[in-house]
Amino acid sequence: MSAPGPALEGSDPRESVQRRVFVVGAGIMGSGIAAQCALSGYPVTLEDVSEELAQRGVDHARRAMDHAVDRKRIGPGERDAALGRIDLAIGLRRADTAQIVIEAAPEDLALKRRLFSELETATSPSALLASNTSSLPITSIGQELHDPGRLVGLHFFNPVLQMALVELIPGHRTRPEIVETARRFATSLGKTVVTSADTPGFVTTRAVAVLINEAAWMLFEGVATRDDIDTAYKLGFHHPMGPFELVDLVGIDTAVAILDVLWDGFRDSRYRACPLLRTMVSAKKLGRKTGEGFYRYPSPGGTS
Numbered sequence: 635m636s637a638p639g640p641a642l643e644g645s646d647p648r649e650s651v652q653r654r655v656f657v658v659g660a661g662i663m664g665s666g667i668a669a670q671c672a673l674s675g676y677p678v679t680l681e682d683v684s685e686e687l688a689q690r691g692v693d694h695a696r697r698a699m700d701h702a703v704d705r706k707r708i709g710p711g712e713r714d715a716a717l718g719r720i721d722l723a724i725g726l727r728r729a730d731t732a733q734i735v736i737e738a739a740p741e742d743l744a745l746k747r748r749l750f751s752e753l754e755t756a757t758s759p760s761a762l763l764a765s766n767t768s769s770l771p772i773t774s775i776g777q778e779l780h781d782p783g784r785l786v787g788l789h790f791f792n793p794v795l796q797m798a799l800v801e802l803i804p805g806h807r808t809r810p811e812i813v814e815t816a817r818r819f820a821t822s823l824g825k826t827v828v829t830s831a832d833t834p835g836f837v838t839t840r841a842v843a844v845l846i847n848e849a850a851w852m853l854f855e856g857v858a859t860r861d862d863i864d865t866a867y868k869l870g871f872h873h874p875m876g877p878f879e880l881v882d883l884v885g886i887d888t889a890v891a892i893l894d895v896l897w898d899g900f901r902d903s904r905y906r907a908c909p910l911l912r913t914m915v916s917a918k919k920l921g922r923k924t925g926e927g928f929y930r931y932p933s934p935g936g937t938s
């Protein structure tokens with residue numbers, strides 16, 4: 635049986651309803667978001683299209699928490715209690731009791747629009763609807779909703795338990811009280827919140843896309859080697875990872891998809907994806923998830 639969720643910091647104590655979180659998509663981000671919410675005391679339902687995928691998400695959440703225990707960031711008791719707060723679901727039916735819904739399905743505008751149309755009817759009208767999109771404008775995701783005022787962007791970072799930032803993106807129709815609830819919710823997870831206007835890529839994705847693309851162009855043009863470019867970014871700018879290490883972690887397909895969203899949104903040549911990135915996608919060298927990108931990895935999804 636799940637414990638009641640915490641009251642959101644700064645919220646009116648009279649609204650001390652049980653804050654249940656429903657996470658759509660149990661992949662890299664959904665499982666991390668579920669782990670973070672559960673560790674912060676929220677009962678969480680982690681949903682995907684099949685039981686196998688939802689269970690894989692719970693396993694991923696467990697591994698993320700095990701890592702936090704190994705690093706002594708949390709105790710084993712906290713981990714076990716948090717795992718007890720996560721249950722899984724297939725389909726959106728069980729979203730009806732959630733007050734906070736976070737969508738972490740693939741970065742596909744049509745898919746996200748469809749999911750939110752379904753979520754709009756599957757949830758209570760007072761529930762907050764959030765997308766974890768890393769690049770798609772929130773207003774565009776919500777354009778087919780009857781009440782787009784409920785939808786907001788809450789952009790978490792990978793790995794969720796380790797990354798302190800959440801980007802908050804109010805859409806053009808988002809109601810102020812939904813923005814405020816989203817801010818308080820992210821803060822209650824221990825995250826620092828920055829707010830971005832609803833433009834493609836927001837602040838962070840736009841910044842990192844250009845950084846990665848410029849590195850790919852330099853390699854493509856023969857300006858420097860992969861290792862020298864990665865070393866230059868790390869030692870020259872104190873970046874913890876070089877751009878090729880980073881894009882292997884993010885996924886080269888994801889990086890190209892993001893550049894295409896920025897290109898569509900701004901029609902600015904800054905966002906013209908380097909052909910080298912597209913070739914690597916065609917070759918299925920997507921980074922860590924396929925075992926090879928700019929670097930090789932011992933096993934797909936591996937971390938070394």
Ligand SMILES: NC(=O)c1ccc[n+]([C@@H]2O[C@H](COP(=O)([O-])OP(=O)(O)OC[C@H]3O[C@@H](n4cnc5c(N)ncnc54)[C@H](O)[C@@H]3O)[C@@H](O)[C@H]2O)c1
Nearest residue numbers: 659660661662663664682683738739740741766767768792
């Ligand atoms: N990977 C990152 O570093 C990162 C960082 C920040 C934001 N994001 C964003 O988060 C979102 C998810 O990215 P991810 O990397 O976790 O992707 P992922 O591919 O790891 O996970 C997506 C999950 O959604 C599931 N899914 C697909 N269709 C679904 C449906 N109709 N209903 C429910 N679940 C469905 C898939 O089965 C999969 O488990 C994207 O919008 C992405 O842009 C990703």
